Amino acid sequence: MKYVSTRGAAPVLDFDDVLLAGLARDGGLYLPQSWPVFSAAEIRAMRGLSYAELAARVMRPFVEGCLSDAELTRLCAESYGAFSHPAVAPLKQLGHNQWVMELFHGPTLAFKDYALQLVGRLFDHVLKKKGQKVTIVGATSGDTGSAAIEACRDRAAVDIVILHPFGRVSEVQRRQMTTVLSANVRNVAVDGTFDDCQDLVKALFNDAAFRDEMNLSAVNSINWARVMAQIVYYFAAGVALGAPDVPMSFSVPTGNFGNVFAGYAARLMGLPVDRLVVGSNTNDILTRFFEGGIMKTDGVVPTLSPSMDIQVSSNFERLMFLSLGGDGAAVAKLMDDFRKNGAMVMPQGAWNAMREVFEAYCFDDEATLAAMRSLKRSTGETLDPHSVIGVAAALKAHAAKDCAMVALATAHPAKFPDAVEKATGVRPGLPPHMADLFSRTERLDRLGNDAEALKGYVRTFAGRTSA
Numbered sequence: 001m002k003y004v005s006t007r008g009a010a011p012v013l014d015f016d017d018v019l020l021a022g023l024a025r026d027g028g029l030y031l032p033q034s035w036p037v038f039s040a041a042e043i044r045a046m047r048g049l050s051y052a053e054l055a056a057r058v059m060r061p062f063v064e065g066c067l068s069d070a071e072l073t074r075l076c077a078e079s080y081g082a083f084s085h086p087a088v089a090p091l092k093q094l095g096h097n098q099w100v101m102e103l104f105h106g107p108t109l110a111f112k113d114y115a116l117q118l119v120g121r122l123f124d125h126v127l128k129k130k131g132q133k134v135t136i137v138g139a140t141s142g143d144t145g146s147a148a149i150e151a152c153r154d155r156a157a158v159d160i161v162i163l164h165p166f167g168r169v170s171e172v173q174r175r176q177m178t179t180v181l182s183a184n185v186r187n188v189a190v191d192g193t194f195d196d197c198q199d200l201v202k203a204l205f206n207d208a209a210f211r212d213e214m215n216l217s218a219v220n221s222i223n224w225a226r227v228m229a230q231i232v233y234y235f236a237a238g239v240a241l242g243a244p245d246v247p248m249s250f251s252v253p254t255g256n257f258g259n260v261f262a263g264y265a266a267r268l269m270g271l272p273v274d275r276l277v278v279g280s281n282t283n284d285i286l287t288r289f290f291e292g293g294i295m296k297t298d299g300v301v302p303t304l305s306p307s308m309d310i311q312v313s314s315n316f317e318r319l320m321f322l323s324l325g326g327d328g329a330a331v332a333k334l335m336d337d338f339r340k341n342g343a344m345v346m347p348q349g350a351w352n353a354m355r356e357v358f359e360a361y362c363f364d365d366e367a368t369l370a371a372m373r374s375l376k377r378s379t380g381e382t383l384d385p386h387s388v389i390g391v392a393a394a395l396k397a398h399a400a401k402d403c404a405m406v407a408l409a410t411a412h413p414a415k416f417p418d419a420v421e422k423a424t425g426v427r428p429g430l431p432p433h434m435a436d437l438f439s440r441t442e443r444l445d446r447l448g449n450d451a452e453a454l455k456g457y458v459r460t461f462a463g464r465t466s467a
């Protein structure tokens with residue numbers, strides 16, 4: 001499979017180079033040159049496969065030419081073998097034709113594990129083949145850092161340094177990162193805010209000499225391999241509910257648009273997806289877009305669902321490219337308008353095409369708490385403040401009521417105990433395999449908000465084996 005950039009001006013690459021590159025050289029995002037489509041018979045033949053087997057079946061066309069079937073099958077078995085639920089992504093029924101898919105049974109209790117567990121192994125595998133090593137540097141305000149650390153720990157070809165703002169992440173989130181004591185993992189607590197952490201990471205990547213010296217890399221949400229791995233659970237839910245013979249819709253709590261875009265990709269690949277419902281918190285740029293056709297930034301407001309507190313949904317560019325008929329120059333022009341003016345107007349045809357599939361709803365913190373309470377009352381289920389926005393959006397959706405609706409639960413309630421307790425009166429406990437989190441040994445280094453000091457730190461850490 002070959003990959004093209006959404007801005008049409010970067011070299012066409014193979015899967016392994018797309019994996020390592022992340023962002024395309026023209027500033028665009030990579031997408032497959034053509035979409036593999038499964039026939040009805042092929043989808044029917046997915047029934048009864050384990051999650052890991054299904055993952056290999058769905059992703060095989062995307063990695064063809066770079067990974068053998070045996071290698072892909074082994075990496076999928078390793079990635080999903082350690083999840084804490086035997087179904088990996090279990091479905092629960094909430095009501096008539098209403099389902100929730102729990103995507104929080106990975107090592108860090110958020111859906112990001114479903115992609116990153118595989119992506120960490122893919123990095124290691126491809127780098128070893130090429131005889132290379134990378135240093136991954138990233139900043140986190142909570143969830144992404146721990147999922148990236150769990151994905152990269154103990155991998156020979158990867159060192160990882162994750163920055164978090166000192167004293168500004170929750171204790172569960174901090175401990176999920178700092179109790180990983182692997183030799184190739186470092187946590188840095190920065191005296192500053194999350195934005196300071198992001199600026200430090202940018203400063204390192206913008207220093208070309210340092211970037212090359214350390215072979216810096218990132219595993220952020222625009223990486224195609226993360227989207228690819230997320231397509232799998234849409235097929236898992238679809239096949240369990242009767243695809244290809246019956247259609248279904250999905251409702252997705254959305255931030256960077258990576259998760260819901262994977263649902264759109266599953267639809268392109270032959271899964272009978274009727275509608276995709278986008279749920280947001282007070283940061284409602286996507287709701288306003290799907291209502292009015294204009295994407296316009298506003299300031300970011302902190303909410304109870306911090307992983308959806310976004311200003312710009314980076315993966316939306318992939319939907320734009322497809323809706324504009326693969327016109328990279330048109331995407332580049334719109335993205336340029338957006339960068340300059342903080343707004344862009346979608347051409348009518350593209351917007352209409354999007355609205356045939358997508359609808360969007362937003363909920364403020366009060367509505368989020370009310371939805372958690374109401375769900376608990378009617379079904380006994382407790383969901384975290386991100387996941388419940390998916391359920392609430394599903395209930396509002398215009399999707400056909402005679403068609404199954406699956407809301408994606410993106411985090412375990414124990415990751416956000418304060419909000420859950422506020423809504424339901426019950427403080428959720430950590431699952432058994434993490435019950436000792438608060439007694440595990442932590443390791444972290446504290447640094448000032450200083451790019452030169454950070455460069456020295458990374459150099460010493462990444463150079464340790466060759467010294």
Ligand SMILES: *Cc1c(COP(=O)(O)O)cnc(C)c1O
Nearest residue numbers: 254255256257258259307410411
């Ligand atoms: C990252 C995250 C999201 C948003 O997912 P996107 O792919 O960025 O849209 C939603 N919920 C939780 C819990 C997350 O960690």
